[in-house]
Amino acid sequence: MTTGTIDPEATTDDRVPVTVLTGFLGSGKTTMVNYVLREQHGKRIAVIENEFGEIGIDDALVLDAEEEIFEMNNGCICCTVRGDLIRILGNLLRRRDRFDHILIETTGLADPAPVAQTFFVDDELAARVRLDAIVTLVDAKHVVAHLDEVKPDGVENEAVEQVAFADRLVLTKTDLVDDDTVRSVVERLRSINAVADITTATKGVVDLDAVLDVGAFDLERAIDLDPAFLTDTDHQHDETVTSVGIEVTGELDGPKLNEWLGHLLSTKGVDIFRSKGILAIAGEDVRHVFQGVHMLFDSEPGQPWAPEEQRTSRMVFIGRNLDRHELTTSLQACLA
Amino acid sequence: MSTTRSLELTPRWSTAFEDYLTVARFGPDGSRLAAGSLSGEAALLDAETGHRSALAPHEMGVLDLSWSGDGHLAVGGQDNTVRLYAAGSLQPVTLELDRWVTSVAWSPSAPQVAVAYGRSLGVARVDGSSALSFDDHPSTVEAVGWSIDGTRVGAACYGGLHWYQPAEPEATGRVFAWKGSMLSLDVAPGGRWVASGCQDASVHVWRLWSGEDLQMAGYPTKITELAWDPTGRYLAVANPDEITLWDFAGKGPQGTTPLTLAGHEGSIHCLAYCPRTGLLASGGADGLVAVWQPPKRSGPVAAFDHDAEVVSLQWHPDGGALVTGCADGTVRVLDATAH
Ligand SMILES: [Zn+2]
Numbered sequence: 001m002t003t004g005t006i007d008p009e010a011t012t013d014d015r016v017p018v019t020v021l022t023g024f025l026g027s028g029k030t031t032m033v034n035y036v037l038r039e040q041h042g043k044r045i046a047v048i049e050n051e052f053g054e055i056g057i058d059d060a061l062v063l064d065a066e067e068e069i070f071e072m073n074n075g076c077i078c079c080t081v082r083g084d085l086i087r088i089l090g091n092l093l094r095r096r097d098r099f100d101h102i103l104i105e106t107t108g109l110a111d112p113a114p115v116a117q118t119f120f121v122d123d124e125l126a127a128r129v130r131l132d133a134i135v136t137l138v139d140a141k142h143v144v145a146h147l148d149e150v151k152p153d154g155v156e157n158e159a160v161e162q163v164a165f166a167d168r169l170v171l172t173k174t175d176l177v178d179d180d181t182v183r184s185v186v187e188r189l190r191s192i193n194a195v196a197d198i199t200t201a202t203k204g205v206v207d208l209d210a211v212l213d214v215g216a217f218d219l220e221r222a223i224d225l226d227p228a229f230l231t232d233t234d235h236q237h238d239e240t241v242t243s244v245g246i247e248v249t250g251e252l253d254g255p256k257l258n259e260w261l262g263h264l265l266s267t268k269g270v271d272i273f274r275s276k277g278i279l280a281i282a283g284e285d286v287r288h289v290f291q292g293v294h295m296l297f298d299s300e301p302g303q304p305w306a307p308e309e310q311r312t313s314r315m316v317f318i319g320r321n322l323d324r325h326e327l328t329t330s331l332q333a334c335l336a
Numbered sequence: 337m338s339t340t341r342s343l344e345l346t347p348r349w350s351t352a353f354e355d356y357l358t359v360a361r362f363g364p365d366g367s368r369l370a371a372g373s374l375s376g377e378a379a380l381l382d383a384e385t386g387h388r389s390a391l392a393p394h395e396m397g398v399l400d401l402s403w404s405g406d407g408h409l410a411v412g413g414q415d416n417t418v419r420l421y422a423a424g425s426l427q428p429v430t431l432e433l434d435r436w437v438t439s440v441a442w443s444p445s446a447p448q449v450a451v452a453y454g455r456s457l458g459v460a461r462v463d464g465s466s467a468l469s470f471d472d473h474p475s476t477v478e479a480v481g482w483s484i485d486g487t488r489v490g491a492a493c494y495g496g497l498h499w500y501q502p503a504e505p506e507a508t509g510r511v512f513a514w515k516g517s518m519l520s521l522d523v524a525p526g527g528r529w530v531a532s533g534c535q536d537a538s539v540h541v542w543r544l545w546s547g548e549d550l551q552m553a554g555y556p557t558k559i560t561e562l563a564w565d566p567t568g569r570y571l572a573v574a575n576p577d578e579i580t581l582w583d584f585a586g587k588g589p590q591g592t593t594p595l596t597l598a599g600h601e602g603s604i605h606c607l608a609y610c611p612r613t614g615l616l617a618s619g620g621a622d623g624l625v626a627v628w629q630p631p632k633r634s635g636p637v638a639a640f641d642h643d644a645e646v647v648s649l650q651w652h653p654d655g656g657a658l659v660t661g662c663a664d665g666t667v668r669v670l671d672a673t674a675h
Contacts, residue, residue: 066454068475070494072536075515083475083494083517086535087438091397091414094356094663095374122535123557123576124603 015130018102020115022162023137025108028172031204049105069114078270078294080114081121093128109158112165120296133214136166140174163192164241164273164318171200194243244322246315251282253336269295272319280311282336342675343638349386350668357661363403366653371667372398404442408462410449412437429464439479445486452477457491459502479520484527492518512542526568533559563607574604581630605647612655619646
């Protein structure tokens with residue numbers, strides 16, 4: 001399903017923000033959830049988790065969900081959603097009780113795609129909640145072993161997926177390793193996901209702004225890219241999961257761009273986990289902002305260009321088998 | 337079917353529940369109705385006066401209720417229970433289950449009720465004795481329903497509609513398959529067809545019992561509201577702010593263009609045909625209840641504005657009134673007077 005649904009209500013945003021918390025068993029998710037609930041004085045938070053943890057906070061509602069993943073697009077393996085979330089959140093949002101934030105904790109081995117895609121696919125949910133960020137907790141001591149684990153053919157390495165999907169990576173248990181290890185872990189995470197912010201947590205204590213109201217799915221947010229990342233050629237056409245950032249100067253032809261992106265995501269969407277872009281379209285006074293998870297994407301108008309401003313477009317792809325050269329020349333071919 | 341020139345909707349009474357009114361349904365003789373809300377309140381309401389008799393609450397909310405033809409009532413909720421009230425009784429038999437009760441439906445031919453809970457479809461007798469349970473569906477069962485003669489019971493879930501014969505529980509069930517999450521199950525009066533709305537924005541109508549699948553795809557969003565007219569010829573589909581009407585006469589609707597009924601300014605949440613007059617009522621996010629007379633006219637013949645989203649709707653069995661339920665918890669009976 002390659003759909004670009006633009007919800008007019010989405011721009012006047014009183015929708016409830018949703019944070020998706022992923023991370024392997026032992027990465028400290030439950031500790032983090034407890035910390036967030038304890039520190040969020042006066043905020044009503046609903047937590048949806050797959051197994052009841054030890055949470056007992058007055059202002060929080062904890063709901064147990066049994067993960068139900070189903071395919072949406074006549075059996076396409078990447079177009080999956082969480083049916084249980086549609087039902088549970090649907091009921092929650094109908095209530096008179098209003099929540100300030102919804103926290104969804106996934107199981108350790110969960111692929112974040114079905115959770116994220118649920119918010120793209122179900123219009124009823126999309127009108128009431130907005131995906132704020134996918135936050136992945138990474139255990140500094142064990143993550144490299146998980147990332148290096150060789151899986152049988154066709155089986156995804158879930159740790160790699162969780163890092164690739166993240167908008168925010170939170171390093172935990174940094175007190176158990178030395179600084180050199182932390183540096184090499186960060187470098188390894190960067191090689192997979194070059195755009196997620198990385199922060200650290202000690203014993204579950206993290207800057208709350210780093211996990212709540214991140215606004216990573218806020219399409220207005222600029223994509224801040226390290227210039228070096230735009231020219232990095234280390235990982236050309238690589239079977240491992242990497243990030244590719246592209247920048248082109250000038251205006252893009254709308255129809256050409258639509259055709260290319262539509263084709264790219266419908267044919268390569270299984271391999272492209274995340275895509276983001278801020279685009280200059282010919283004849284438009286405003287930026288166009290773009291977000292995709294596998295084959296599903298949204299785009300909408302963003303901030304206006306200043307009158308004399310140099311028009312540039314930036315795109316980021318995170319996935320497998322990414323060919324920087326091909327992606328770059330394809331985007332350049334869309335120039336007006 | 338009578339020919340209605342114009343119809344007036346006037347409020348008879350209204351009463352407030354504490355939260356989102358999930359469902360309100362008249363009993364078979366029309367003297368009372370049952371209603372439940374996400375606050376967990378459930379009650380019987382006198383159709384004339386609105387006088388309320390409380391039923392046992394369902395903590396975290398009532399999700400569905402159903403009346404049998406002889407006045408038994410089943411109420412299911414998010415507290416993992418279904419309560420069965422034998423006709424005339426306010427003392428329920430409570431069945432404790434292990435999942436939310438998402439849908440309940442009485443058999444048209446015997447005093448037994450189908451109950452959707454988690455991935456299971458259970459069948460229970462009115463005294464609460466459990467007759468059967470069909471488990472391990474591919475996903476949570478979203479809706480249950482019976483064939484016209486009551487010999488088969490169906491479950492809508494991911495992957496299609498699963499059918500069973502309660503009288504022969506060992507017999508292999510049938511599956512009307514579709515790789516999508518089915519959200520409803522509506523057997524047409526007359527029993528020729530079963531319709532189901534899908535999360536993937538398509539409607540599937542299977543011919544009973546050949547299993548031939550007619551599909552109506554290309555809707556903007558998931559299909560939650562369907563209604564058959566009382567003759568079983570027309571299927572009304574709400575999506576999102578318009579109603580499309582498919583004609584199943586002759587070879588069926590494939591390749592035909594449906595009639596469109598437009599007038600709502602927001603998503604349509606509920607549809608109900610009047611079994612007596614054939615009039616169609618719709619309620620939506622815009623607070624409007626509109627009454628239509630398809631296929632004769634494409635504009636509404638009557639309308640009534642509510643202060644909140646209309647989320648539940650049903651005709652009185654005599655066709656002279658409607659009950660509406662709103663997102664703010666209001667239950668209202670509207671007199672429908674023809675001129
Ligand atoms: Zn796909």
